[in-house]
Structures are given as structure tokens and as C-alpha cells.
Amino acid sequence: MTLFRSMAIRMALVYILLICGFGYVARVLYSVQISRHDELFGKAQNTYTTRIETHGTRGEIFDFGGSLLVGNVPTMDIVGDPANIYILNKKDDEKTETECRMIADFFEKNCENVNSDEVFRRLSKRSFISKDANGRETERECHYAVIATGVKYETAKMLKEKVKELAFHGVSFTSSYRRNYPKNTMLANILGLTNVSYDTFVPIQGIERSLNDAMTATSGSMVYERARNGRPVTYVNSKSEPTLDGYNIFLTIREPLQAIVEEELDLMCERVKPHAAWAILVDPKTGDVLAAAQRPTFNPNDRGTMTPESSANRLSELAIEPGSIMKPFVVSYALDKGFVTPNSIVDCEQGVWKYAGRLLHDTHNVGKVPVTEVIKQSSNIGTAKISVMMGAKNLDNALRSFGFGQRTGIQLKPETSGIFRPLEKWDSLSVSRFCIGQGIAVSPLQLARAYCMIANGGYKVNLRIVDRIERGDDVRVMPVIKESKSIFANPTTKKMITDMMIGVTEAGGTCTDAAIEGFHVAGKTGTAQKVINGAYSNRYYASFVGFVPAEDPKFVLLVTCDDPTVGSRYGGSASGPTFKAIAERTLKYMYVQPQLSREEWLAERSAAQKALHERKVREDALVQARREARDRQLKEQQAKQTAKKTGTTVASRPASAAKSSTIRR
Amino acid sequence: MNQFTKKTNSPDPGAEPGRTQTPWVAGLIFKMAMMMVIIAAAFWARVHLNDKTEQLAREKNRITREIQEKRTEIQTLIAQRETLRSWDNINSKIKQYNLALRSVNPSQVRYMKRFEGQVSAPSQYGGDTRVADTSAGADRTSGGVQ
Structure with missing residues (x-):
């Protein structure tokens, strides 16, 4: 009985211990599996789960034809x-x-x-x-x-x-x-550059900055469970988010044309040693920027070449007084609205005219000439008189309709909209100065666009430098934004202003250096005084802008020289030859057939020369006749005075008699 | 005890007379063996499959790595090609070797002749035979121009 009892007690103890043990295990299990499940599962997962971040590559930039x-x-x-x-x-x-x-x-x-x-x-x-x-x-x-x-x-x-x-x-x-940047300095100011901060690209300027969002790659990730050797266990679930490379950017720039423009710009810099220079080549029908270059520039592969002067994007950020290259806009508006015709005579006051208490000068002394000659000889007074005749409101309309005071829509940031005061802030002098490119500041891109409008018959077109962006099969083409209505109400306006601009490169024009064999070149020179510390200085912006062939333009080209220090400071002499060199090579590249044979072209030139000579002879004869008449008047007055002194009356005597009497004395 | 576990010496009243009875233990063992075989096969198949998957994954990783390396090499070569193709570089070579390159000029074409029918290209250009395009506006740089 005692034995049985002690066994029963021991068994009871064992049962109790077992129950306690099971109870403890149950409690631990409850804690591990239920209460702390999420925490412990997370910890366990962390030890055998790996997360890898994958990075795509930043989009690349190509020219129109796919050249990197x-x-x-x-x-x-x-x-x-x-x-x-x-x-x-x-x-x-x-x-x-x-x-x-x-x-x-x-x-x-x-x-x-x-x-x-x-x-x-x-x-x-x-x-x-x-x-x-x-x-x-x-x-x-x-x-x-x-x-x-x-x-x-x-x-x-x-x-x-x-x-x-x-x-x-x-x-x-x-x-x-x-x-x-495999092309080194080529297009450097437009392309821009990036810095690197850890593993991120930080865009600084240019296309790199303005299209940064499109070019930036989207990071992806892969979460997987790994084996002891660290390799992913393939038969368990893994999560991955795909990596997306950035969009590749295709510009409207044609690399061969860009090379031509850059090369000729370098030659111009050697020739006239300017402070800076730039050139833009634009397709007037689509607004595509075919080439854009500036000097000084920098090599993005060698940051040591970067200075504030060389790294600035002058084409879109600089606003300057354009000078005479503004004249065709005013004259074309006046022609379109019927204020003048090409043959209307304007008195250019022989080079000096006072308006609103201030004198306005011409570089050449021009008398009474038709409107065509005002453009051809770039008369400030003639243009100002047309502008005054139009009135301030019409001038404001004219310049705004050509896009001044507005951005060009190019995909470059920042872009200046220039300085063009609203009409209510104009003073009495504005109407005679804005029309000749003084008191108004425009960017080179704005000028190029405005000339595109003249070249394409008055259709306002936004400039484009990005043609399309691509990522694999995802291709997005940037649309051509062109207004469907021309700003010219008169369909002959384009022809009239183009004919006037053709005269600029013909005999008697301000830039015969820009003439190209076999083509009619419509252009305009501009020599604008630089404003330094709020006053006009003796430094100039010498520009030439034009389009070829004049009748069906394939491109608009603007060449500007900032402060040429060697040779002539005028737009026609400093920038004209470079315009010609670029235009000639571009026409060959574009495979544009000459409009005229060599003989026809030379015949036209000599005819223009002859006409100019005849006109000069006529003008000289006129001047001579006027001079003689003036001399005669003077002599008559002198004779009158002499007669008064001697007490005789000579008023009734003929001039010849007076002359003979004078001789006799 | 049910009828399968109950030991009895008396014949099964429901059994057909004259037919030998398979002992129930043998049947059970056979069934269990079959089940074990199926389980083992499934287990082996799974292990084998995993192993195969691992092998393929390793192979895939190796090939991916190789592709990546080739891509990197291609990228490097593209960069070199573009640098060599830049006008800066070509221009410097023209100057270095004093090459007599000049821009094209319409006057350099002395005469033009339009070929009719088939035209053979010179042997150094492959000597292929092609039909000259005699239509209006044909490419002026084709074999029809000298």
C-alpha cells in the first residue's frame, strides 16, 4: 500500500511537471506564433532576405540623324x-x-x-x-x-x-x-552638363537641365530570399520592380551643319577678334533649330575650360538691342497695312532728323528715296518716319505680332522673353527708336524666329530643338507648333519685303559680301551700339540675318559678332562674309539647286550695278544742279548787297549782266 | 476489431469458392510501398527540379553577366567611335596629314551622261550589276553621273 501510494505521489508529481512543462511550451508557442509573430517573422525574414536596388542609365542625347x-x-x-x-x-x-x-x-x-x-x-x-x-x-x-x-x-x-x-x-x-561628351565643344552651351552627387546626376544647364525629368532613369529593386551562399533561392517567391532607363533625346540639330557653323564661327573670331559671337540656323517652315553655336564656349569633358563667359547660353539667355535688323518688321507691317508701298517716297533728311527734341542720325546721307531704298540703305530716319506715320499702337502691334516680348517656345530653360515695354510705358521717343532696334532688347532666338515668320509668309512658329524622345518602342514626337493664320493680311507683303531685303545683298546694299552665286539672298544688316553702364558706348553688336533662297527659303541664318575689334565694326563687313560662308556650305549640304546659272546671276548683278551707277549719276546731277542753284542764289544775294552799298538797282538786271558787272568791277 | 483485423480460421462466407485469397497484410504493405514510392518520387522530383532550377538560374546569371559585359564593351566602343567621328578629330587629322580635301562644288562635275539599261559597278565596289534609274529626278550621285 505504502509502495503503491508513493508511486501514486511520484506519478502525480510527474503529471504536474509534465503539465507545467506543456503549459510553458504552450505559452511560449503562443507568444512566438501569435503574440510576437509579426515581429519575429520580420526579424527572420531580414536575416535571409536581400533587397537589391537596380539603377538604369540616364538617357543619351543624339542629333537628328542619331549621331551621339x-x-x-x-x-x-x-x-x-x-x-x-x-x-x-x-x-x-x-x-x-x-x-x-x-x-x-x-x-x-x-x-x-x-x-x-x-x-x-x-x-x-x-x-x-x-x-x-x-x-x-x-x-x-x-x-x-x-x-x-x-x-x-x-x-x-x-x-x-x-x-x-x-x-x-x-x-x-x-x-x-x-x-x-564625344563631340567636345560642339553645341556645348546648348547641351549643358551635369555634376554627380553620390550616384545621382545633378543637371546644371542646357538640355541636360531642361529635359532632366525625361532623361532620369527610374530605379528598380529586387527582393529575394537567399541561400547560405548568398545566392537567390529561385524556387521561392521574389519581388522585383523593373528598372527603366531614361528617355533618349533626339534633337533637331544636324551635326554636319553644326560643324559647318562652328568652323565658320571660329574663322570669323580669328578674323575680327570679337568679344563673343554666335550663329543660329533655323528651318523657317517648322521652326527646327538646325545648328546653334557660340563663342567663347567650353569643353564639358574638361571643366577647366569653363568660365562664366564661356558657359553662359547667350542664344536663349542674352537680351540685346538688335539695331537695324528690326527694320524689316516695321516696314513689312507698314506695307501690309497699306501705310506705304515699296515706291512711296520717304525724305531721309540727308542724314539728320530731329524728333521729340532729339537728333536721329543715319550712317549714310540719304535724301528722298523710295521705301525699298530705306531697307536697302538701312536708313534710321526713313524707318523712324514710317514708324511715326504708323503710330505707337501700330508699332507695338507690329513688333508683338512678330513675337517680341514673348518666349519662342524652345525646349531650353531658362529663356529670356527680352525687354519690351508695354505700350502705356512708352515715351515720346519710343516710336522713333524701337523701330530701329533701340530701347528694346531681344534674344538671338527671338530674332531668328521673327525672321522665320518673314521667310515663311507670316506664320508664327515656335522654335523646336527637341525633335523626339525615345525609350525602346515608346517614341514621343514633339509637335511643330505653327499658327494656321498668317500675320500678313496682304498676300504680296512677303514678296515685297523679300525683294527689299534682296536689295541689301545687291549693288548699293549694305552687305554685298553676303551675296551667293546662283541664289537670291534676302538679308539685313544690323550694327547696334552696346549699352554699357546705362549709356551707349563705342562698342557694337554687328549682325547679319537672312534667308536663302529668298523665294523659297530653306533656312534662316543669324550671325552676330559682339564687339569686333579688328577691321570694320559694321554688321555687313563683320558678319556678312561669315553668313555667306555658312549659307554656301549649308546649301550644298542640303542639296539646294541654284536658282540662276552663273551667267544669269552675273547678268543680274551687273544690271543692278548699272542701275545703281545710273541712279548715282542722276543723283549727282541733281545734287550738282541744286548746288549750282544755291550758288546762284548766293551770288544774287551778294550782288544785291553790293548794289545796295553802291546805290544802284540791280534787281531788274539779268544775272548775266550782274555777273559781267561784277567782273568789270 | 473490425472484420479486417479479426483473426478467424473459418473461411470467408462471402468469398468465392475455389479462389486463393491474398492475405490482407500483403495488400497493406503493397499499398504503403506504393505510397512511399510515390512520395519518394514526388520528393525526388521536387529536389531534382529545384536543383535544375538552381542550375538554370546560375546559368542565366552567368549569361546575363556576360551580356552585361558585352554591353559595357559595346558602350565603350560606341563612345570611342563617336569621339573619332567628331568633326574636331577629323579636322585635326586633315590638318595633320595635309589632306587635299575641299568642299564640293558644282563646277567639279565636268560632264554628265545618263546610262541606259544595266550598269556594272567597278570591281573594287563589289562589281554588282544594277539597273540605272532613268526616271526623272533620279539620284544624281548614282552610277549615271560621272
């Missing part, structure tokens, strides 16, 4: 793992130090811009102190030390092999890429 202008060059970054270098040799600090020194020396010898001491210092730093949110300091192992960045792909590949051979531990190579 801005690309990505694969490079490699070389990084060290200081903690791992030490771990391998942790028993022997001296040996580790030797290894670090060896690695540093090796990369200094084989890579550009690597300083051995600096790399050694970074590799030797095996740990660092970090502070958490509570300010508690903890010592952490250092696993990342940059040895070299942006190493050329071929060099990095060779180094990788060597590192393997030399068995350097804790050195790894990671792929990266850098922005490359």
Missing part, C-alpha cells in the same frame, strides 16, 4: 573593405598594414588621380564610432573605403585581373558610368 552628342561611358569604382582586410590578418597588425600599403601603392601606380597615402589612410580605418538616436555611441566595423572612382573600363578590367593574381582581399569593383 552626349552619352554614357561605362566606368568602374574601386572600393575597399577595411574590416575584411584586417580580419584576414587580425592576428598580425603589422602584416595587415603592409597589405594596406601594398594595395594603396598598387592603385597609385595603375590609376590616375590616386594618392597612395590617402588610400592607405582610408583602408587603415577599420572601425568608426556611430551615434544612435539616443546619443549612445557604438563602435562599428568599416566596410567601405573608396580607392578610385570613374576608372576607365579597360583599365579597370586589367586591374581586376591583376588584383586576382596578387590575391588582394577586401578589394571590389563596382560598375558605374559617367557622362561623356
